Ligand code: GDP
Ligand code: IMO
């Protein structure tokens with residue numbers, strides 16, 4: 001038995017897709033456990049670029065079982081578009097399984113996501129507007145529709161009728177047009193027909209694989225600082241991207257989660273609103289943004305840029321169970337004279353080594369930095385730790401010291417081949 005959770009340890013877009021695809025060469029199963037098409041996971045194989053949204057990053061390997069587990073919210077229309085897009089690019093031989101307990105995202109979720117953002121005005125979250133929050137709200141409010149019901153026409157119609165009797169009140173209250181059961185039903189029943197062949201009880205399937213001794217990768221979406229429980233609430237997503245949430249979101253026992261690999265950039269980025277203590281701007285931020293192509297995969301928004309924040313990383317390690325790190329986009333920092341790492345916050349004159357719970361406090365913290373020397377050598381072709389310039393080695397060792405997590409992988413470019421593994425993880 002061998003499992004590994006690949007999770008974002010910052011605010012998302014750390015390179016989870018790249019590392020999942022890389023490690024998937026050795027895996028039998030890849031599972032997405034939460035989130036939906038708010039995720040955008042970029043994978044580059046032999047210079048060809050793919051951006052996955054809801055589909056696990058094991059899809060390129062015909063041997064791998066790719067599972068969308070119960071903790072996900074799935075937009076059936078988008079999922080099929082994504083699948084057809086992959087098929088059009090020659091990815092036709094794949095294995096896909098969808099949990100009958102996952103919830104579905106329907107058009108009114110997207111409408112409500114946009115409407116709540118508009119209503120919030122300057123307090124808006126900066127969501128992806130893909131209906132993720134409203135869909136998870138319906139799940140918690142027990143008016144959501146699950147894949148199991150969705151793929152049975154009669155049950156789908158019944159659920160939709162019940163749900164819309166409530167959702168239409170909400171839409172009306174917000175001054176939005178009401179939605180007709182028939183309109184959605186007639187369009188979506190066709191998607192349901194196409195999806196039904198993938199639907200099963202994925203908890204049973206994962207247990208079977210665990211019992212066989214298969215190697216299973218759990219591919220996180222978003223990142224710990226966007227966690228509904230532990231992130232910078234309310235500027236978060238509506239699920240928990242932590243390793244701790246994987247058993248619940250997949251229907252397996254917690255004992256199966258042995259190792260959690262936190263994916264983290266060599267610096268920090270964030271899209272959307274909310275506190276970001278180590279944020280930088282001006283020429284330095286632009287230098288990093290352009291070298292790292294830091295524009296959202298999903299929304300194309302320029303990502304906000306900051307120095308590596310080891311207070312949040314250490315916090316992410318604690319709340320989500322990270323024991324290894326994968327340092328991504330190290331090549332982007334090449335050329336800088338100096339590189340800073342935040343090792344502590346100052347809050348009202350006192351040293352703070354954790355992320356405060358309230359927004360007011362988090363907005364007030366001042367990061368304290370260690371300044372390290374940069375390197376000028378091109379590192380994009382480096383194949384081992386020893387080949388790195390001395391200052392890059394010192395940078396990696398400093399991260400380990402500050403986060404108490406061992407660096408198991410580092411990455412020097414977007415391609416699968418630009419990945420250096422320092423430790424066997426599973
Ligand atoms: P994810 O959501 O965590 O899968 O990350 P995204 O795909 O949204 O964003 C990560 C971006 O960094 C993508 O454009 C990747 O192709 C790119 N990337 C990943 N690793 C590296 C790296 O080591 N160097 C460079 N230059 N780009 C990388
Ligand atoms: P991957 O998996 C980066 C952010 C949004 C917004 C907040 C809430 O590619 O790392 P939501 O649409 O989820 O209600 O938006 O969360 N967000 C992400 N940021 N990467 C992601 O996914 C994200 N998914 C959501 O920008 O700030």
Ligand code: MG
Nearest residue numbers: 013040041297
């Ligand atoms: Mg992304």
